[in-house]
Amino acid sequence: MTTPLWLQNILSNPKITDICINGPQHLYVDQGFGLEPENTVPAAPWTEEEMRTWVLEQISAAGKSWDARHPFIDGTVPSGHRLHVAFPPLAQQGILVSLRRLPGLQNNSISGAARWAQSKLYGVLADAVGRGESVLIAGSTGSGKTTLATDLLESVPPLERILAIEDTPELAPRHPHFISLVSRAPNADGFGEVTPRTLLKQALRMRPDRIILGECRGTEVLDLLQALNTGHGGALATLHANSPRDALRRMELLCLLASGGSIPLAAIRELIAVGVQWIAQVKRTGPSRQISELARIEGREGEMILLRPITAN
Template sequence: MSDRQLATRVRQRFAADGVDVTPAAVVSALRAEPGAAVLGDTTVLRLANRVHDDLVGAGPLSSLLADPEVTDLLVNGGQVWVDRGRGLQRAPMSLGGPEEVRRLAQRLAAACGRRLDDGCPYADARLPDGTRLHAVLPPVATSGPYLSLRTFRQRPFTLGELVDHGTVPASVAPLLAALVAARLAYLVTGGTGSGKTTLLNTLLGLVPPTERIVLVEDAAELRPVHPHVVGLQARTANVEGAGSVGLSDLVRQALRMRPDRLVVGECRGAEVVDLLGALNTGHDGGAGTLHANTPADVPARLEALGLLGGLPRAALHAQVTAALQVLLQVRRATGGRVLEAVCLLLPAGRERLVTAVPAWRRGHGPGPGASALAQLFVQRGVPVPPVLAGLDAGS
């Protein structure tokens, strides 16, 4: 009997018996199979790992998800693509036919407590190890099923590691540290997969240990290295359409939890109004992320989200002026992600509409907003980083 046939028989036995799939149980089941006695310990353990992954894990995708360099894993029907920070590349493996991919997608969704079938052909969930899962079944997925998996780094980068990776210039690292020390409110902005959560995780790790961080997220992604972090995660409705808890509700609950730093993992809806209101009521040093292709797009993006919360344009800009001070723009680049610009949000013109004024830009050094940002540091008793004074214009 081949290894493949042996693994198939053991999988079928567990499916028929309905017993708990533990590593020890899988090894015992393999040993009990006819012909398994001639297998060595190494072979048995390898087959046991394969069977266990097929029954409760990510199956043949497990080895790719375990690769620390893999950030995204995409399945298009039977094709597998991976991103190791250098763009998408085809993985030399096949998952079989559409039915096998469908079973894998449904098993992963079920492990997260999500329904995935013809009645609900898509699911967005988080695996137990933190990996983010999105799955879509045919006929919605025209040549699917499609799977999108974004891996989760167990230990956030330190600021020094971001410098070593080229994400943050060495001369700008003190500026980011000063931003946190001065308790300035900031948004990390950028496109999808540009490294917003990575940078925010790192900066939250710089918050003094005497302060309490309260995280509000749609899906729990932020895990800063800090001794006092509590998290709130939104909840989708159940199959009856009841029980949902949105980000706006969670922001209001977070305000009752004595936060020193209130953080919204990603502003994508009406919760931006609650966040701005919270930051205007004495909660300095708050933070969040926002999808925006350039800093200049941020005011319009905030306007759109503010309208969802019933906040008129003029009121939204007034709130932003009082609540937020800094934007950190990140982008994908060849070989990784980089900090592109540090901008101030300043009112301009007769209508006092907020604009993003660069204080520092990659390849250009200090910008028009450098002096205003330096003044904010002075007002808050934090030494002005040398990069704002143009002492390292080549950064």
């Protein structure tokens, strides 16, 4: 079936960042003020069978397949949104659909400086990225990490090659030499998996000037830090964390897990202190997203990584 007109209108609305469909009768959207019922949807928008048919078509278009062994699906649908689906019986309210508008669907006529005009620290970060310094962007889900990363990449000189590693293709900077590699989950038979760690190793053979890690969540973090300490500077990565100090602790934990404990914590901290220069914390306040904290890594003192807070003048 084709996408219903009422849903087409929602998907094409640039003000809507998130769409949550809880079964066939309940739909909520986020326009920057939290999830609210969508008033333009008909009282009975579709039947359960119509919703299932549409969802399965979107899953197929995203190159995915669903069966009882894989009750959760992630992908990117033709509209350009990121899709997550949870099926019954694990989803008790019926099929649960979560759609997120990716940065590539945003108004690209707006410059990063204009989008982050309320965050006076943006210019400091943009200059740092332009100079080839490495930046870690931390924040919660929906705080604007990917949007900030996309905007900052426009500060990379146009003759430099940017290579991004992502789970879902989200980064979309206006840069002539931006390319991305996307990881892949195993198929129903357990074959065909391509991990971010594998992609990072391949990326190092592709003459990158900048390596971008869409999200730090696994063993690839250790490989990235080792690359940053062997001549591959100017990286950018995002991470779920509540503060710059919390971001450091999370990176340390991921590296310890990746090494199986074979690398001492002191050595991991040295990798971070040498390889990363900045940590930016982003947060969402109503409809706007802001750089709430910016810290410069100033090396180590004993076992502690030194962070110098940067304030907006």
